Amino acid sequence: MNRFLTATAVASVLATSAFAATPEETSLINRYAPDVNVEMMTDEQVAEAVAIATTDSADTEKRTEIQAILETDTMTEDxxxxxxxxxxxxxxxxxxxxxxxxxxxxxxxxxxxxxxxxxxxxxxxxxxxxDSPALTEAEAQRVQFFAPEADLSVLTAGQTERLRAAINSGQGDADIKLLVDDILS
Structure with a gap:
């Protein structure tokens, strides 16, 4: 019985670690796709998303490509x-x-x-x-946190990019609020 429990514990640890992304990979992926649950991604998807996130492409292109990695498989199911x-x-x-x-x-x-x-x-x-790349649901919620009265349906592509950069800047809430207010004014 002891061997069985030990084998089960080892197998479950190995199984869960097989698809685990490092905290750095999770942070990098969530920088461009904040609403993505990295824990649910396969190793292949994580590797592909990290490769995309480290390219010289524009942030919107990175976000679109990372989202496409996850959504393409489910698109045909929907x-x-x-x-x-x-x-x-x-x-x-x-x-x-x-x-x-x-x-x-x-x-x-x-x-x-x-x-x-x-x-x-x-x-x-x-x-x-x-005509303009939309904010993800998570990004829109974050912007609404700083500017609840903002109409996000009329953003230009430039405003969208600047808002995305502001909310993902890692600055404190007060600084982000100033940036968001400046972008939306």
Missing amino acids: FSPDQLSIINEFMSSDQIAVMSADQRTEVLRIVNSEAEPDQMRNEILALYPS
């Missing part, structure tokens, strides 16, 4: 091939990959509503404006 082909008429696969769960649910509702193609297109595009 949408049937027919639904995906309809949605791909209006949005790229990259845009679909970074959609929030709420946006995916709404897109499914629109596609299943049998609306006219023009109406469907307008409703889907309204969920994900292509």
